[in-house]
Amino acid sequence: MNIAPLKGIRVVSLTWVWAGPWMGAMLADMGAEVIKVETRQRLDAQRVVKLTKDSVEDLNMGQFNFTNRGVKSCTINMKEPEGIETFKKLLKVSDALITNFAPRVLPGWGLDYEEVKKIKPDIIMVTLPAFGSIGPDKDYVSYASTIEAVGGLNISFGYPGEPPVLSGTYPADPIGGVYGVAAFMAALIYRNQTGQGQLVDVAQSEGVTSLIPEVIMEQVMNGRTRPRMGNRDDIMAPHGCYRCKGEDQWVAIAVGTDDEWRAMCKVMGNPAWCKDDKFVDQFSRWQNQDELNRLVAEWTKNYTHYEAQNMLQKAGVAAGSSLDIEELVNDPHVVKRGAIIQQNHKVAGEINVYRSPWKSALTAQNPPAPLLGEHNDYVFKELLGMTDSEIARLTEKRVIY
Numbered sequence: 001m002n003i004a005p006l007k008g009i010r011v012v013s014l015t016w017v018w019a020g021p022w023m024g025a026m027l028a029d030m031g032a033e034v035i036k037v038e039t040r041q042r043l044d045a046q047r048v049v050k051l052t053k054d055s056v057e058d059l060n061m062g063q064f065n066f067t068n069r070g071v072k073s074c075t076i077n078m079k080e081p082e083g084i085e086t087f088k089k090l091l092k093v094s095d096a097l098i099t100n101f102a103p104r105v106l107p108g109w110g111l112d113y114e115e116v117k118k119i120k121p122d123i124i125m126v127t128l129p130a131f132g133s134i135g136p137d138k139d140y141v142s143y144a145s146t147i148e149a150v151g152g153l154n155i156s157f158g159y160p161g162e163p164p165v166l167s168g169t170y171p172a173d174p175i176g177g178v179y180g181v182a183a184f185m186a187a188l189i190y191r192n193q194t195g196q197g198q199l200v201d202v203a204q205s206e207g208v209t210s211l212i213p214e215v216i217m218e219q220v221m222n223g224r225t226r227p228r229m230g231n232r233d234d235i236m237a238p239h240g241c242y243r244c245k246g247e248d249q250w251v252a253i254a255v256g257t258d259d260e261w262r263a264m265c266k267v268m269g270n271p272a273w274c275k276d277d278k279f280v281d282q283f284s285r286w287q288n289q290d291e292l293n294r295l296v297a298e299w300t301k302n303y304t305h306y307e308a309q310n311m312l313q314k315a316g317v318a319a320g321s322s323l324d325i326e327e328l329v330n331d332p333h334v335v336k337r338g339a340i341i342q343q344n345h346k347v348a349g350e351i352n353v354y355r356s357p358w359k360s361a362l363t364a365q366n367p368p369a370p371l372l373g374e375h376n377d378y379v380f381k382e383l384l385g386m387t388d389s390e391i392a393r394l395t396e397k398r399v400i401y
Contacts, residue, residue, distance in 0.1 A: 004031020020100030070366025132203030144170030151208025
């Protein structure tokens with residue numbers, strides 16, 4: 001029998017958009033009961049970002065279904081004193097609180113860590129603000145694009161002589177969520193060993209900085225700012241994304257050794273130019289990348305990206321098809337691994353969502369993302385022991401709202 005590792009752990013989630021919800025979804029994948037506290041006064045932005053053409057029940061048709069799968073939802077109006085008291089009762093029967101709200105929000109509700117600890121002394125509290133919970137910039141307004149700028153990522157992207165480039169995928173959120181999970185697991189182990197909870201402060205901007213170690217080391221060790229290099233590498237050549245046969249098809253190729261280069265030349269039919277002194281060794285190829293890239297592209301354009309990838313991989317050369325999203329979700333490898341899972345959502349119907357990027361026999365098979373307030377009865381009746389009349393009164397006063 002497989003038992004999910006976090007079975008029996010209850011996590012209260014004050015999160016929205018991506019980083020915090022993604023952390024909650026991963027904890028749910030490991031068996032934790034994650035209860036997301038929402039309010040109609042300020043909806044999670046992901047609830048109103050539509051993924052379908054159907055306008056029915058927009059609050060349950062958005063990207064929320066991807067970022068919040070496997071969690072429960074209850075509604076509490078935190079602007080009302082009774083809402084705060086209700087929330088405190090929920091904390092009292094929980095193991096952890098996670099949040100990616102701005103650092104000023106919880107203290108504004110009288111819920112900083114010291115106060116939360118009075119409610120549940122051994123609670124684990126994980127915060128995921130953009131710039132951390134301390135420091136002069138802690139209350140700055142941010143989105144993922146500004147976080148990656150401050151974290152040093154976007155100034156490292158782009159081509160020589162051209163402006164910095166935003167990543168477009170905005171990794172600050174999912175990276176922050178992943179670090180949040182790692183920090184939570186460490187805090188949970190610590191609590192199991194000592195009986196003590198703790199406050200964990202994760203800055204999403206620092207998570208972004210961890211993605212560019214070579215840039216940091218260049219400055220720290222050599223006192224130099226690493227220039228923007230486009231698709232090029234500090235050592236490898238050829239190294240880039242090359243056009244293939246077909247409309248907007250490309251293959252990424254990275255050659256790290258002379259043996260790999262010889263293997264690539266053999267795949268290409270050992271053309272005469274491969275023997276040119278300009279390409280005789282790794283450093284020579286690196287010095288003559290403009291010409292090298294042009295010649296490699298003359299070969300790749302004769303094949304589809306999958307054909308080029310498979311031929312090179314068979315010879316031991318690192319190559320990967322540059323897949324568009326339609327190709328990605330239908331890619332045989334992705335399908336075989338079950339990276340995209342199908343769920344039957346109460347409103348959205350059959351939907352495909354991306355699971356956590358690991359496979360394990362202990363990973364829980366979680367339900368789809370919840371409807372807004374779907375688990376109010378469970379939270380308020382079963383966990384907090386409220387009566388129907390109490391719930392009705394709080395609903396009328398828009399405390400449970």
